[in-house]
Amino acid sequence: MRAVVAIAANTFREAIRDRILYLFLGFAVVLLVGSKLFGMLTVGDETRIIKDLGLVAIQFFSMLIAVMMSLLLISREVDSRTVFNILAKPVRRWQFLLGKYLGLVAVVAVNLTLMTLLLVVVVWVYQHELDFMLFFAGAMTMLEMAVLAAFATLFAVLTRPILGSLMTLAVFVVGHMSEDLWLLTRQLPGAFARAVIATAYYLLPNLERFDFHTEVVHDLPIPAAAVVWACVYAIVIIVLVLYLANLRFRRKDLM
Amino acid sequence: MADIQLEVRDLRKTFHPGLFESDVEVLKGLSFEVRRGEIFGFLGPNGAGKTTTIKAITEIIFPDSGSIRVCGLPHTDLEAKRRLGFMTESPYIYRHLTGREFLRFCGELLGMQRSGLEERISRVLDEVAMDAHADRKMGAYSKGMLQRLALAQALLGEPDLLVLDEPLSGLDPVGRRDVRDIILQQAAAGTTVFFSSHIIPDVETICDRVAIIVEGRVRAVGSVAELMSDEAECSEATFVGAVPADLRTPLLASHVGSDASWARVSSAHRDALIQELADRGARLVSLNPVRSNLEDLLMRHYEGEGS
Numbered sequence: 001m002r003a004v005v006a007i008a009a010n011t012f013r014e015a016i017r018d019r020i021l022y023l024f025l026g027f028a029v030v031l032l033v034g035s036k037l038f039g040m041l042t043v044g045d046e047t048r049i050i051k052d053l054g055l056v057a058i059q060f061f062s063m064l065i066a067v068m069m070s071l072l073l074i075s076r077e078v079d080s081r082t083v084f085n086i087l088a089k090p091v092r093r094w095q096f097l098l099g100k101y102l103g104l105v106a107v108v109a110v111n112l113t114l115m116t117l118l119l120v121v122v123v124w125v126y127q128h129e130l131d132f133m134l135f136f137a138g139a140m141t142m143l144e145m146a147v148l149a150a151f152a153t154l155f156a157v158l159t160r161p162i163l164g165s166l167m168t169l170a171v172f173v174v175g176h177m178s179e180d181l182w183l184l185t186r187q188l189p190g191a192f193a194r195a196v197i198a199t200a201y202y203l204l205p206n207l208e209r210f211d212f213h214t215e216v217v218h219d220l221p222i223p224a225a226a227v228v229w230a231c232v233y234a235i236v237i238i239v240l241v242l243y244l245a246n247l248r249f250r251r252k253d254l255m
Numbered sequence: 256m257a258d259i260q261l262e263v264r265d266l267r268k269t270f271h272p273g274l275f276e277s278d279v280e281v282l283k284g285l286s287f288e289v290r291r292g293e294i295f296g297f298l299g300p301n302g303a304g305k306t307t308t309i310k311a312i313t314e315i316i317f318p319d320s321g322s323i324r325v326c327g328l329p330h331t332d333l334e335a336k337r338r339l340g341f342m343t344e345s346p347y348i349y350r351h352l353t354g355r356e357f358l359r360f361c362g363e364l365l366g367m368q369r370s371g372l373e374e375r376i377s378r379v380l381d382e383v384a385m386d387a388h389a390d391r392k393m394g395a396y397s398k399g400m401l402q403r404l405a406l407a408q409a410l411l412g413e414p415d416l417l418v419l420d421e422p423l424s425g426l427d428p429v430g431r432r433d434v435r436d437i438i439l440q441q442a443a444a445g446t447t448v449f450f451s452s453h454i455i456p457d458v459e460t461i462c463d464r465v466a467i468i469v470e471g472r473v474r475a476v477g478s479v480a481e482l483m484s485d486e487a488e489c490s491e492a493t494f495v496g497a498v499p500a501d502l503r504t505p506l507l508a509s510h511v512g513s514d515a516s517w518a519r520v521s522s523a524h525r526d527a528l529i530q531e532l533a534d535r536g537a538r539l540v541s542l543n544p545v546r547s548n549l550e551d552l553l554m555r556h557y558e559g560e561g562s
Contacts, residue, residue, distance in 0.1 A: 006363035010349070017351040082349055085408065088313035088341035088418075089364040090333040253270075253316040 003091045004099045011073070011103020012110075018072075020065060020107060027061045027115045035122055047126045048217050054119035055137050055213045062112050062145045063172050069104050070152030070168045075161040078254055087254070094246045101153045101242060108145045112138055137216040140227075143234045144210035148172055150241040151205075157249040174200060175207030205237050259327070260416045260447040261289035261312070266321035268307055268471075281307045282318065283471040289416075289449050294442045296462030297451040298553060304471040305451045306344060309420050312449075313341050326415050337365065340414030342405045344421040344451075350394035354385060354404050357393060361408040379407040383437060399430035406437060417441060417448045423457050435461055455550045465549070467556055474556040482552055490525045490544050492518050496537035504528040515540055 015021075034057070035050040042049055077083040077100075086096055116138035123131050151171045155164035174181070181201040188194045209230045215222045268282040281304045289295040299305050310316040312323055312330055328335035349357060355376060362372040380386040383403040388396070396404065402422065409417055422438065423431050439461060442448050452458050458465055459479055467475045467482075475482055489507055499509035499518050504527045509518040520528045525542070532539050 002366055003364050006360055010352075010360055014349065014351050080348070081343060084310075084313065084315050084343050085341070085361070086364060087315055088336065088339070089361065089412075090336040090366060091364055092333075251317055254310075255316075 003089075003095045004102065007086065007091075007096055007099025008102035008106060011100050012106045015069060015072075015103070015107040020068065021111060021114075023061050023065055024111055024114050027057055027111075028118055030057050030061075031115075031118060031122060035126070039126075047123055050126060051119070051123060051131070051134065051217045052213065054115075054122065055134070055141070055216070058112060058115045058119065058138060059141050059144070061115060062108050062141060063148060063169075065108050065111055066104065066145055066148045066152050067165045067168045067172070069107060070149075070156050071161045071165045073100050073104060073152060074156040075164075083254060093250045097153060097157070097242065097246055097249055100156075101149060104149045104152065105146050108149060109142055112142050112145065131216075133216045133219075136222075137212055140210045140212050140230065143230060144207050147205050147207065147210075147234050147237050147241075148175075150238045150245075154241050154245040154248075157245050157252070171204055172207065175205050176211075178204070178206035178208055205233075209233055258291050259288045260291050260325070261295075261418075261449055262322075262324040263287050263308065263312070264322045266308065266311060266323070267319045268304075268311065268316065269319060281471050282311070282321075285321070285468065285471060285473055287466045287473050287476055289447060290464075291447055292442070292445055293463040294438065294448040294450055294461055296458035296465040297449060297468060298455065298458045298465055298549070299453060299468035300553070301453055303453075303468045305453070305468060306420060307471075308468070309341075309418060309451055312418060313339070337412060338415040340409035340412060340417045342409040342417070342419045342422055345425065348393040348396070348401055348404075350392065353390050353392055354380070354396070354400075354407075355389040357404065358389075358408055358411060361411055365412040367412065375411060375413075379410050382410065382440075383407045384433065398425050399427060402426055402430065402434060406434060410437075410441070415447060417446055418451075419448065420451045421453070422450070423452065423454065431457075455548075455553065459549050467553055469553075469556045475552065479549060482549065488544055489519055489521045490528075490542055492520060492528060492532075492542045493540040494518075494532050494537050495540060497532055497535050501535075502528070502531055504531050519545070 031050075031054050034053045035046075038049045038053065039046045074083075077086070083096070087093065116134060119138075120130060120134050123134065148168060148171060152164070152168045155167045158164070159167065178201060181197055185194050185198045185201060188197060209226075212222055212227075214220065264286050266282045266285040267280075269278050269280045271278050285304065285308060297305055297308070307316065311318045312325070314331060314336075323330040325332075325335035326338045330336075349360075352360065358376045358379065359372065362376065367375065377386065380389050383406050385400065385403050385407060388400055393401065393404070402425070406419075406422065409419070417438075419438070422434055426434060435457070438448055438450065450458070450462060462479070464476065464478050465482060466473045493515050495515045497516065498511060499506060499516050502518070504520060504524050507519040507521060509516065518528070522544075529539065529542070
């Protein structure tokens, strides 16, 4: 386990020194300018709009980190051949993959925590009370990003970096259209087209399961079962996708 | 502990570049053994399969067939990996880490105890004369400094077997001497060294035994003296009045100069050459015995494979 932690820490350190946390500044600008702008344009409960905008921005910037890091995750180690140094040591390939994955998750987690804290502060400025449910929404987004990071890891070992990033982005986009895909499978006329859409529906994760923005922004009740189910769903997908990544990587010749 | 520290048996590897490119058979049944405490040179031209063999030993690629044992254990065993120190050809680096951080990372991968790690890092940094630069980012290191640091990480776990891929290439004379001295010190301390190189003088200078690898096969193994003793002594003749191309006597090499011609002939054909030159009315200016060196041996195997 020590090797996994060392590889994760090195991945994290590399990302931080690559200034990936600067994306947080992008979020801060979007949130502060956006909240001011919407505050001027909106009549009514502007804090709800700020929460909504903030949660969407958190999700977007976290996704951006996962996609950007999938560009570098494995390929940089292989292209710069630093991976040779790691794998010649008493380290199993699955430990390397898991370390890279956890490093990516840690980078997203730190960014996401900073962004959520900023959102809580901004909402506190407008509302004069702390909305702890924003932390819950942030945690569920983190769960979503952990799933996305697993796909980023899988694509990093399956294909070239740019294509891997595009595929990670595609999982994010299609993952939020899962319900629409399901509707499409019922409405499309051709059997083949229905089969293709149904395959995509079953193969790709339903990321909407992690989206509790509406409930948090509008103070709606959140069913405990939905939260538990989302956690179980995330764990199953992450384990399965990382297992597939390892299946490909464990006997892969590195040139 | 085993007396054979590295055993490679009938290693085969074919790469499949793609649908429209033909397969490349790099290793064709390669076998050799490295004994405890020796410096074993792995000599061959570029593309002979040296780096592929090392990648197979370090589990970076997977051979199609054959077996590899490190310190008596299968090379995939974590204990075998713990006993092996590896330095890649042209050290690859994490630009974002300092030299010390890099070694700390390597120590963690080796499973070294935190308490002794810092002390061990200081010791290896001192050994490779990098202690003054240890807290600078690796991105700012020169090639020689990177080479030393790569050697430091290979030494960090106090390995029984050091696998070094072209450790002296690209270094200036001072760097070469320093790295060579470190390798010799390690060997003197009992570490077995597997040393891959295409630079013949390096191998001749520091290796106890040498394997010559050409086209994915080991062509000869032994000490430099043993390998050379198998080589027939030959002679170099300088003469005027005859053109080497016209001679019937088999020549190893020849050259036509403006004043005289030059030819190298094996000892077995020396008398025949003298006789033929006399028959043709040519004048033999000089005839000197010469001993083959490792380069001649390598070239003979290389050209023999190509022809």
